[in-house]
Structures are given as C-alpha cells and as structure tokens.
Amino acid sequence: DQQVKQNSPSLSVQEGRISILNCDYTNSMFDYFLWYKKYPAEGPTFLISISSIKDKNEDGRFTVFLNKSAKHLSLHIVPSQPGDSAVYFCAASRNTGTASKLTFGTGTRLQVTL
Amino acid sequence: GAVVSQHPSRVICKSGTSVKIECRSLDFQATTMFWYRQFPKQSLMLMATSNEGSKATYEQGVEKDKFLINHASLTLSTLTVTSAHPEDSSFYICSAYPASRGEGDTQYFGPGTRLTVL
Numbered sequence: 001d002q003q004v005k006q007n008s009p010s011l012s013v014q015e016g017r018i019s020i021l022n023c024d025y026t027n028s029m030f031d032y033f034l035w036y037k038k039y040p041a042e043g044p045t046f047l048i049s050i051s052s053i054k055d056k057n058e059d060g061r062f063t064v065f066l067n068k069s070a071k072h073l074s075l076h077i078v079p080s081q082p083g084d085s086a087v088y089f090c091a092a093s094r095n096t097g098t099a100s101k102l103t104f105g106t107g108t109r110l111q112v113t114l
Numbered sequence: 115g116a117v118v119s120q121h122p123s124r125v126i127c128k129s130g131t132s133v134k135i136e137c138r139s140l141d142f143q144a145t146t147m148f149w150y151r152q153f154p155k156q157s158l159m160l161m162a163t164s165n166e167g168s169k170a171t172y173e174q175g176v177e178k179d180k181f182l183i184n185h186a187s188l189t190l191s192t193l194t195v196t197s198a199h200p201e202d203s204s205f206y207i208c209s210a211y212p213a214s215r216g217e218g219d220t221q222y223f224g225p226g227t228r229l230t231v232l
Contacts, residue, residue, distance in 0.1 A: 034220070043118070043207050043223030044158070089158065101148065102209075102221060104157045 003027045004092050006105035013112055019077040021108050023090035026071065030092035034102070035064060035075045038087045047088075048075070080112045116142050118210050120224035127198055128232055135193045135227045137208030143188035144210035148221065149181075152205045164191040198231040205229075 005024045013019045021035075031052040036044035050057040050064045050073065057064050063076045077084055087107045093100040117140040127133050137147055145166045150158040162183050163171040170183035182194040191210075195202055205228050209221040 036223075041205070041226060041228060043120075043209075043225045046220055046222065049220060101160055101163065102158075103160075106157045 002106070003030075004090060004103050004105040006088075006090060006108045008108050009106070010109040010111070013080045013110065015082055015112055015114050016079045019075075019080045019084065019110055019112070021075040021077075021088050021090075021110065023073045023075075023105050024071055025073075025092050027092070027094075027103075028071070029094050030103075032093045032100070033064070033066060033073050034091045034093075035062075036089045036091060036104075037084075038089060038107070040087075044089060077110075080110075082112050082114065085110055085112045116210070116212055116222040118208065118222050118224040120206075120208055120227050122227060123225060124228045124230075126230045126232065129199055130197055132194055132196045133198055133229060135195070135206055135208075135229075137191045137193070137210070137224050139189045139210040139212070139222075142210070142212040144191075144212055145188060146211045147185060147191040148209045148211070149183060149191075149193050150207045150209065152207060152226075158207060161193075195229065198229070200231045203229055203231045 003026050034049040035047040038044040048059050048062045048064050050066050055066050066073045087109045089107045090105045091102040093102050119138045121136045147164040149161045152158045161176045164183045164185040166185045172178045185191040205226050207226040209223045211221050
C-alpha cells in the first residue's frame with residue numbers, strides 16, 4: 001500500500017525554466033510533508049518542508065505547495081539549474097510529538113538540460 | 115549543519131556472514147535514529163526506529179533477529195545484518211533526528227552503505 005505516490009518517475013526541464021514535481025498521498029493523518037533530493041549512492045538531502053496548517057512555503061528557488069483537500073503537494077524549482085538534476089523524494093509524517101517516521105514516495109528523477 | 119556519517123560506505127561479504135553498519139551523528143545528539151533500505155529504483159523503506167537506551171521498533175515484515183539494531187549512545191546506532199544472503203544486498207541508509215533543534219520533523223540522513231552479498 002503506497003501511501004505516498006509520485007506518479008512521474010522522470011522529468012526533463014530546460015535550464016532556466018520551472019520544474020514542477022508532484023506528490024499525492026492517501027493517509028489523511030499525515031500532517032507534515034518534506035522534500036528530499038538524492039544523488040546516486042548518497043543519502044537524501046533535506047530541501048524544504050511544509051506543515052499541514054500552511055498551503056505554501058518558500059525557500060529561495062524552492063517552493064512547496066500543499067492542497068490538503070486534494071491530498072496533493074508539489075515542489076516548484078525556479079529557475080532550474082543543471083545542478084538540480086537528481087532524484088527528488090517527497091515524504092510525509094504524522095507529528096506524534098516525538099521523532100516521527102517518514103513515509104517516502106517512489107521518487108522523480110529530474111534532468112535539467114542546457 | 116547537521117552531519118550524519120555511515121561506515122562503511124561499501125561492503126562486500128560472503129553469504130552467511132554478518133555485517134555491521136555504523137551510523138553516527140557528528141555534531142548533534144540523536145535520541146532517535148532510523149534505518150532505511152533502498153532497492154534499485156525504489157523508494158526508501160523504513161526498517162526500524164532506533165531509540166537510545168531501549169529496544170528498536172521494527173516495521174512490519176522486518177526480521178528483528180536478522181537485522182540487529184543497537185543504539186548505545188546519543189551519537190551512535192549500529193545495524194548488524196546477521197547471516198547475510200544475496201537478497202539482503204541493498205543500499206542501507208540511516209537518519210538521525212535532532213530533537214533539540216526544534217525544526218519540526220526534519221531528519222538528517224547519512225550517505226548510505228552499499229551492501230553486496232555474494
């Protein structure tokens with residue numbers, strides 16, 4: 001049962017354009033969402049997060065949007081740079097007041113072309 | 115920033131042997147660490163939650179007697195794959211949760227360990 005889904009396994013975007021990565025979830029108990037970037041043979045690197053009480057969070061070139069009613073979140077990267085090429089995972093958790101377990105999506109491979 | 119290290123980064127072993135993987139939080143204390151496994155082109159799957167000074171909590175389907183976890187200090191958790199078999203070959207990643215940071219549920223991941231069982 002895949003509770004967090006990234007339906008696009010890959011995405012190719014031209015340098016300077018906007019990259020939009022999508023993520024859907026099924027568990028309405030999730031209340032905290034994160035995006036991670038991962039290179040091959042390396043651990044994920046935290047990018048940006050959003051609490052369920054917000055619908056947008058922005059950090060530099062990265063913006064995460066959350067639509068709770070649709071159980072959908074997206075990561076916008078603008079402008080996209082070649083160094084952004086990596087696999088992006090969205091993750092979700094239930095804030096239980098202690099360290100919460102993360103449920104990861106299947107990842108989207110982003111390729112930023114020149 | 116928060117740094118998590120793993121050792122070794124890569125290990126090749128014979129079937130039937132045991133392999134120990136270390137996960138260290140280098141600049142913060144972590145009462146909770148997590149162990150994940152990632153098969154090629156798949157998502158990270160949580161295996162267990164490691165709590166300092168207590169027994170680990172395993173996810174459904176993960177054999178606790180096969181994947182031994184010890185969290186003896188606030189900066190070190192170890193995962194031992196006992197009697198490893200080729201199907202245990204995978205990329206093992208740990209993460210640490212610096213609860214004192216107050217930044218929400220942000221876990222910091224180690225670089226991973228590639229295990230190959232021949």
